[in-house]
Amino acid sequence: xxxxxxxxxxxxxxxxxxxxxxxxxxxxxxxxxxxxxxxxxxxxxxxxxxxxxxxxxxxxxxxxxxxxxxxxxxxxxxxxxxxxxxxxxxxxxxxxxxxxxxxxxxxxxxxxxxxxxxxxxxxxxxxxxxxxxxxxxxxxxxxxxxxxxxxxxxxxxxxxxxxxxxxxxxxxxxxxxxxxxxxxxxxxxxxxxxxxxxxxxxxxxxxxxxxxxxxxxxxxxxxxxxxxxxxxxxxxxxxxxxxxxxxxxxxxxxxxxxxxxxxxxxxxxxxxxxxxxxxxxxxxxxxxxxxxxxxxxxxxxxxxxxxxxxxxxxxxxxxxxxxxxxxxxxxxxxxxxxxxxxxxxxxxxxxxxxxxxxxxxxxxxxxxxxxxxxxxxxxxxxxxxxxxxxxxxxxxxxxxxxxxxxxxxxxxxxxxxxxxxxxxxxxxxxxxxxxxxxxxx
Numbered sequence: 001x002x003x004x005x006x007x008x009x010x011x012x013x014x015x016x017x018x019x020x021x022x023x024x025x026x027x028x029x030x031x032x033x034x035x036x037x038x039x040x041x042x043x044x045x046x047x048x049x050x051x052x053x054x055x056x057x058x059x060x061x062x063x064x065x066x067x068x069x070x071x072x073x074x075x076x077x078x079x080x081x082x083x084x085x086x087x088x089x090x091x092x093x094x095x096x097x098x099x100x101x102x103x104x105x106x107x108x109x110x111x112x113x114x115x116x117x118x119x120x121x122x123x124x125x126x127x128x129x130x131x132x133x134x135x136x137x138x139x140x141x142x143x144x145x146x147x148x149x150x151x152x153x154x155x156x157x158x159x160x161x162x163x164x165x166x167x168x169x170x171x172x173x174x175x176x177x178x179x180x181x182x183x184x185x186x187x188x189x190x191x192x193x194x195x196x197x198x199x200x201x202x203x204x205x206x207x208x209x210x211x212x213x214x215x216x217x218x219x220x221x222x223x224x225x226x227x228x229x230x231x232x233x234x235x236x237x238x239x240x241x242x243x244x245x246x247x248x249x250x251x252x253x254x255x256x257x258x259x260x261x262x263x264x265x266x267x268x269x270x271x272x273x274x275x276x277x278x279x280x281x282x283x284x285x286x287x288x289x290x291x292x293x294x295x296x297x298x299x300x301x302x303x304x305x306x307x308x309x310x311x312x313x314x315x316x317x318x319x320x321x322x323x324x325x326x327x328x329x330x331x332x333x334x335x336x337x338x339x340x341x342x343x344x345x346x347x348x349x350x351x352x353x354x355x356x357x358x359x360x361x362x363x364x365x366x367x368x369x370x371x372x373x374x375x376x377x378x379x380x381x382x383x384x385x386x387x388x389x390x391x392x393x394x395x396x397x398x399x400x401x402x403x404x405x406x407x408x409x410x411x412x413x414x415x416x417x418x419x420x421x422x423x424x425x426x427x428x429x430x431x432x433x434x435x436x437x438x439x440x441x
Contacts, residue, residue, distance in 0.1 A: 240288075304318050
């Protein structure tokens with residue numbers, strides 16, 4: 001993305017940068033993918049169950065012959081060591097096969113009370129335009145998980161190529177986004193959609209898909225790549241990395257991206273209402289790729305991959321922002337910039353969404369560090385008493401872990417009950433094909 005600078009006022013909060021007390025690596029690689037049938041290049045975050053096992057996806061399994069170029073991706077489980085053990089055990093739950101099945105899962109998973117898993121694939125499905133799938137755990141006495149495609153995207157008005165994971169609704173419905181498809185007014189292949197999948201009615205088998213928002217590009221958003229978050233009223237919130245109409249960004253859809261709200265239909269209605277709650281203008285961030293996270297007050301937090309005030313990166317090194325909802329009777333959301341990344345030891349290009357812990361601290365990753373030559377960072381932003389500023393701490397420089405360390409994190413982090421953070425990287429490990437890693441605080 002190329003942009004020229006200035007535009008769009010936003011509140012700026014100065015923060016202090018605190019370096020780690022020691023240069024020793026704090027991250028541990030739990031598993032390094034080897035390619036072939038083992039899978040490779042995980043792009044998404046992980047799901048943690050009550051036993052401490054981790055579930056995730058790999059985008060490309062390399063050697064799967066059902067895909068003409070590389071593999072179609074996998075879903076895996078990593079089980080923690082048994083008492084006294086040291087190594088985590090990886091189990092492949094499914095290997096995607098293209099054709100009518102999914103292929104190339106770029107997003108993470110969600111689970112339900114029956115321990116079934118749900119996710120999306122960027123390719124595959126009946127028309128190879130992406131799919132929503134369900135994985136049902138093995139029946140008693142068996143070991144095989146069962147994959148069911150709940151919806152195959154058709155392209156056009158239906159949307160295509162979902163990059164983000166799913167959000168579960170209150171009544172079992174699923175919500176998600178597609179990166180293209182929908183209206184083609186200002187985007188050659190459509191500017192993307194938000195969709196709803198409703199479970200089968202009693203006695204039926206098929207899920208029902210409804211497109212609840214079609215992005216238009218230009219002053220509206222385009223090409224959503226992150227997932228959704230919901231408030232207590234059922235309204236949905238998300239971002240698009242381009243669109244919005246800013247003249248400071250020159251992407252095909254014109255703009256540095258938006259944050260949006262989708263309000264459910266009024267009683268008796270069917271149409272959802274889209275509201276652009278923030279337009280990114282380069283100096284206040286550009287290219288918000290990841291999902292938003294919401295606090296108890298309804299404020300939203302996220303990161304932009306580019307933009308900000310730093311001059312050490314061609315298009316800005318990225319930033320972390322907060323969007324506070326309107327006060328009673330008000331209309332506009334209030335934007336606060338919590339941290340501008342500067343490159344070098346501060347890190348640069350935070351592509352993933354953020355995680356918030358019970359104290360309100362934020363955790364995230366940057367793709368690079370050390371002026372763009374490192375493997376990325378894991379960072380923490382802690383609100384200072386009174387909320388006037390935030391303190392940034394680099395918890396781990398992934399490059400400190402040596403040649404087999406994790407590298408290039410693209411995924412949101414998760415935390416267990418002991419404060420251990422888990423994530424995936426698209427590179428690093430013994431074979432350079434990605435890792436699952438932990439950072440103990």
